Structures are given as C-alpha cells and as structure tokens.
Amino acid sequence: MIIKAFFSGFGGQGVLMMGISLANAAMNKGLHVTYLPAYGAEMRGGTANCTVAMGDEEIASPVASEPDYLIVMSSPALSSFQNKVTSGGTIFINSSIIEARPLRQDVQSLCIPCTDMAQELGNSRATNIVMMGAFVKKSRIVTPDIYLKSLETIMGSRKKSLAEINRKAFAAGFDYVKD
Amino acid sequence: MNKVLMSGNNIIGEAAIRAGCRFYAGYPITPQNELTEYMAEHIRSAEGGVFIQSESEIAAINMIAGASAAGLRVMTSSSSPGISLKQEGISSMAACELPGVIVNIMRGGPGLGNIRPAQGDYFQATRGGGHGDYRTIVLGPATGQELADLTMDAFDLADKYRTPVMILADGMMGQMMEPVIFKKPHPRNYPEKFMLRGAGNGKSKFIRGLLLDPIDSEGHNWKLARKYAVIAQNETLREEHLTQDAEMVIVAYGTAARIAKGAIKRLRDHGLKVGLFRPITLWPFPEMKLRALSAGIKNFLVFEMSTGQMLEDVRLALQGYANIDFHGRPGGAVPTPAELANVVAKFYSKID
Amino acid sequence: MSKIVFQHPQSLKHNIFHYCPGCGHSIVHRITCEVIDEMGIRGITIGVPPAGCAVLAYNYFDVDMIEAPHGRGPAMASGIKRSLPDRIVFSYQGDGDLAAIGMAESFHAANRGENITVIFINNAVYGMTGGQMAPTTMLNQKTTTSPAGRQQRLDGYPVKVSEIFSKIGGVTYLERCSVSSPAGVNKTKKAIKKAFQCQLDGLGFSMIEVLSMCPTNWKMSSVDSCKWIDDILAKEFPPGIYKDEIAALKKAAEVRS
Incomplete structure (x- = not known):
C-alpha cells in the first residue's frame, strides 16, 4: 500500500520542510519513502510544492498522480491542485488565508486556521508545523512522537526555543483535529 | 550505518x-x-x-x-x-x-x-x-x-x-x-x-x-x-521485474523505469501481464540478456523520456526476435504511471 | 683549465627539434630546461604543452608532461597543481591557445592566483595550422586569413595579454621578454627562473610572455624575423616587467611570521 501526500503553497511558507519532515518521519518508522520537490528557477515568493510517497512496499513512481492527501497553504495552490486528489482523498486547507473551498464533493476537506494559530503562539513562521500537527493526527501515517523526533533531527542544532515553538505548534494543530 | x-x-x-x-x-x-x-x-x-x-x-x-x-x-x-x-x-x-x-x-x-x-x-x-x-x-x-x-x-x-x-x-x-x-x-x-x-x-x-x-x-x-x-x-547490469509470466515487457531506464513500474502495478491489477526490463548499464547495453527474454516473450515496449534513443539499442537486441513498440515523452515532459498504463494497455490489447 | 660555458641541458632530450630554422620555440625550450637544471627541479616538474607547434614539447622536455586540449592548459595545470601542491607545474602556450580559445581558462587561472607558471609564446601568428591570423597579429599584418592585412574594423586589435593580465588580482609576477637577441634570450631565461622561483616560494601565478620568431609564417629570413620583432612587434608589445608582487608578498610573509 502506497500513500501519497502533496504539499503546496508559496515559497517561504516552509512547504518543502513539511514534506521533508514527513518523509524523514516515514523513513524512521521503517516505511519506504520518496520525497520529490517541484523545482524551478530560484525565485522568492514563487510557488513551492512537493510530493511524499510512503508505503510498505518499494515506491515505484515518485510522480504524484492522484495523491491521497493534498495540503494547501495558499489560495492558488487550492485552485491549481484540488483536481489532482484521488476520489475519497482529503484536502487540508490553511483557512487563515484561503477563503475558497474545494468544489469537489468526492473529497473530504479539513480547514485549519494555521496562520492564526501560529500567530497566537507567537510565531507565524510555525504555520507549517501547525498544519503538520493536523496532518499527522488525521492521516495516522506516523505517530506524533516519531514526527517530532524526526523534525528535531532535521532542524539540527538550531535554537532550542525554535524546537519549543515547533512542539507547541504541532500540538495545537494535532489537537485541533477531532477524532 | x-x-x-x-x-x-x-x-x-x-x-x-x-x-x-x-x-x-x-x-x-x-x-x-x-x-x-x-x-x-x-x-x-x-x-x-x-x-x-x-x-x-x-x-x-x-x-x-x-x-x-x-x-x-x-x-x-x-x-x-x-x-x-x-x-x-x-x-x-x-x-x-x-x-x-x-x-x-x-x-x-x-x-x-x-x-x-x-x-x-x-x-x-x-x-x-x-x-x-x-x-x-x-x-x-x-x-x-x-x-x-x-x-x-x-x-x-x-x-x-x-x-x-x-x-x-x-x-x-x-x-x-x-x-x-x-x-x-x-x-x-x-x-x-x-x-x-x-x-x-x-x-x-x-x-x-x-x-x-x-x-x-x-x-x-x-x-x-x-x-x-x-x-x-x-560489465553489463540490468534488472528484470515481473518478467516470468509476462506477455509484454516494458524496456525503460532511470526515472522512466520508475514510472513504468508504477504503470505495471496498475496494469497487473487489471490482469495484464506486463513486466519490466531495466538496463542499469546503458553502455555497455545488456543486449544479450534482453535478447534472451525474447525466447518466451514476443512483445516489447520501449518507454523513454525522449523521442526514442535507447530504442535503437533495443532494436539491435530484438529486431527479428520480437515486436518492438515505443512510447516517448521528450523535452522535459514526465508522464504519470496512469498515463503510461493507458498507453501500454492499448498496445497490449493488440497482442494476439 | 677550460671552463664549460655552454652545454646541452640535462633536462632537454637529445631529439632533433621539429621546429623550423629560426623558430623561437627551440630557444625557449632550451632556456627553460637550463632553468630546470639550475634549480634542480627536474624530478618535481610537470609540464603541460598546448595544441600548436609546441604540442610535441614532450619529445624535448625530459620532465613529466601531459598534453592539454587546445587552450585548456591552465585548467589542467590547475588540476595538477591543486592535487600536487609541492610540484612545479607550468603550462606552455601559444597566442591562439592563450589569448583566443583558452582566454577564459588563462584569465581565470590567473585570477584564482593558481600557483603555476605560464610560458606564453607570442609570435603574432598561428604556426602549426599554417599562418592564420592570431589574436596578437599586428594591424595590417598579412596572414592566410587576413590576406589584405589585419584590419581593425573587421578583425579587432592585437590583444595585449601582459597589459591585460597585469590588472588581474591573482597575478604575482608577469614579464614580457623577447628572444630576438642574445641579450633578450638571457633576459627571458632570468625571467623564467624568477617565475619558477616565485612558484617554488608559493607566491602565486606567474607568466612570462615571450615575443618569438616565426620566420616561416612571417615569410622572412631568420635574421629579418629578429629585426621585425625589435622594430615592429616590440613597439606594439613593449618588453618589461608588467607586475611584480614578489618582494611585497615576501615581506608580508615575513611580517606574519
């Protein structure tokens, strides 16, 4: 079984970090995993997106045709990619800055006001981690422990305070999604 | 490690x-x-x-x-x-x-x-x-x-x-x-x-x-x-994937082979017996290993992200031994496994 | 008791030069080998001959050598020197090799301050290919590809390599010499020795431009060729020291230690 998640937003929103942290967590759980960023000419404020494919078998194609999960951090991301999601899939929406809602009826959507929540915690840059909390809770691909440990590993020896903010942001997103 | x-x-x-x-x-x-x-x-x-x-x-x-x-x-x-x-x-x-x-x-x-x-x-x-x-x-x-x-x-x-x-x-x-x-x-x-x-x-x-x-x-x-x-x-190296019972074999390398594997999974789910031959050394091309496959398999499809270059090596290996078809996406276009599966299914349907 | 004042250099092989009579290459080969002998560096010297008349330099230099594709000598020499920092590495280049096809490699090796030596033979013409226009060909000079003489409007100006390279930060020592006279030959030899010493002392990029005769492609006698250098070529390309940071760098090193 292979699960694919597609993350999209503006450059600078930490979209690639969302994918990398999930990919690391999946690896640490012992899953096969491939992370594929969309790349282009370097440009600040451009679009950023990436795919993470995870599974208990070899990942054949890293290309995300029909991802099971779409995580959108910006309005253009939602309009561009909502049609990619597989029927029955889930769309995670950063509802702080995205007003539109998916037009499709065959997918589930989850609205998380990540930017507002991160601001309440005192650091809007943790918006992406709030979303990851929600994603981890809903998708159940990896446990919160594995995710947070992986996140800390890849953040390396950067500021301790940042790790603390990330933990709080993750918890906020995680708790926001009800079982 | x-x-x-x-x-x-x-x-x-x-x-x-x-x-x-x-x-x-x-x-x-x-x-x-x-x-x-x-x-x-x-x-x-x-x-x-x-x-x-x-x-x-x-x-x-x-x-x-x-x-x-x-x-x-x-x-x-x-x-x-x-x-x-x-x-x-x-x-x-x-x-x-x-x-x-x-x-x-x-x-x-x-x-x-x-x-x-x-x-x-x-x-x-x-x-x-x-x-x-x-x-x-x-x-x-x-x-x-x-x-x-x-x-x-x-x-x-x-x-x-x-x-x-x-x-x-x-x-x-x-x-x-x-x-x-x-x-x-x-x-x-x-x-x-x-x-x-x-x-x-x-x-x-x-x-x-x-x-x-x-x-x-x-x-x-x-x-x-x-x-x-x-x-x-x-020094030739190659990988064979699900070729044992295959009616048709895709020949692809690198990223194209990954996409082909994804397509094969879908095709197999629909009962189409498709396998993959993946050259790992491109020169030397594993010509004899590919030809050996043609003893039992008569239909090959070369898939490349080009207009057909490795195709020539496949022809050198298989011309006269098997049918060779081609699908290509050149110029930076990367097909999805679903797209490739559709293409392969069309060719597959023409097999006797 | 008689004193030996001239002999075949030890690091010059006993092969007969394929160079034309009156050509400057054989002189520069010989004096470079004399320098290598005098400095006792034959065993640690690696040379990079160019594409051009000197492509067969390994038939004459009795040091380790590797041929570079046309113009790429300084890149290859950079690779060798960075791998073996205690060896003496020199590239030997003509005007087309250095100032046309290999301008980028030469410029950037100089700019990086690679601790190598470039011996640059400027004879204002492409020799090996039969006398075509070089980047250093004089205005109005006739060549097989400037049959009416080099015209500025069509062909641009003679490239003044030493003048240009003297402005490059990475260059430590740069002198233009001429082998058109015995005095010039002696001066050239001294300059080459100074350049190799500069490298041995780890002081950075050194280059010796040598105005050199090509009687065959100039369609002159050997004697007239020497005269043409003195009367014409040396006016466009004046000999002299264009950059010498050796003393300053040595002093700075002393202050540091």
Missing part, C-alpha cells in the same frame, strides 16, 4: 567522497546545483580534498583530467548543455586513458531546452559523445540507493579500465530524496605507474592523445576497442 534521507544530488556527492573522490570541479547549472554545493561544503573537509568552481564546464573537465593524471580520484558534474561542453575533455580523457567520473543530471533539450527531467542525452552518453572512436561506461541509476552504490562503483570501474565513467540520471533523480545506506567502499587499486607526479630521479613520462603517425594512432584505437570489448563482455 543508519538510513539517511538525502536528495539524489547530495547522495552522489556523499558517495563520491566516501569512495575517495578528492578532486571536484564544476560550474553551476540547474538541476544539479545541489551536487556542486555539496562538494563545495564537504570535499575540502576530506584530507587532501580539492573543490574548484570552474569558469566553465570545459575548464572543469580539464581540471579533473589534470587531477586524474596527478593520481587523484576525480569527479565533475553538470546537466545536459554543460555536458555538451565537456565532450572535448571526455574525448581527451578517453584517449589519454584517464579515469574520472562525470555526472549528467539530464534536463530537457535540445539547446537550452528547459530544466525539467528528460532522457534526451542517451545517444550522447552511450555513443561516446565527443569526437573519435571511444565509449564511456554509462550507469543509469533509478533509486536513491542505486545512486549511492553506482557512484561508488563508477570510481572503481573508471580505475579498473582507466576510462571516464558517466552517471546518467535526470532532474527528478537529482532532486528527489530517498533513504539511503552507504556501503563500505573498496580500497582503491590504481597503480602509481599511471600517475604523473614528477619524474624524480627516474625516466620522465608523458600522457597524450595526439598520435600523428596514423599506424600508431590506429594501434591506439584498436587497443581502446579491445578494452571496450572486455567492458561490454563483463
């Missing part, structure tokens, strides 16, 4: 340094910049490691040629247009029998093309690429783990046959991250007699590709040809 998640470009860099590469020269070009940057950051920490950001790809290949002659393990990397520039030096290294590893993270062409993943450099890579009668060993990895393993192997092959070895991947292979375990590299076995380190008190040596006497030059060409024949005999 734990698994680590790394991008393809970084995997190549790390594997090279672990394999004892101590000289890297390169010039920025997308989508392989992360490899140049990785070498800039890490090779100088290795004892005797040298990194030079060269003024051009031409300079880079000649820098590594000099360092190779001086006895170091050397590597340069680029992407399609930059590899075209390196051809002068690759031809020269082949002529002078200098080992070295050249990485091509292919992008769309011809000309400047674009920076999307493509496979349009197959001819250039496997037919020599530069002028003159020569070949380079060409390795076509398809996973992060293979990038690590084949990069290390590339250095051993380059030394063993004293010839440039190319790693032919594409933008997707370079950019994607996968878990990887680095194997223990073999100790280097490269005699000092081939190195140019100053004559000391002994006889001076020279390394050259210029042989003005045609008979000498002919002899040198045949000597190289004999070497290439030995490589062709001994």
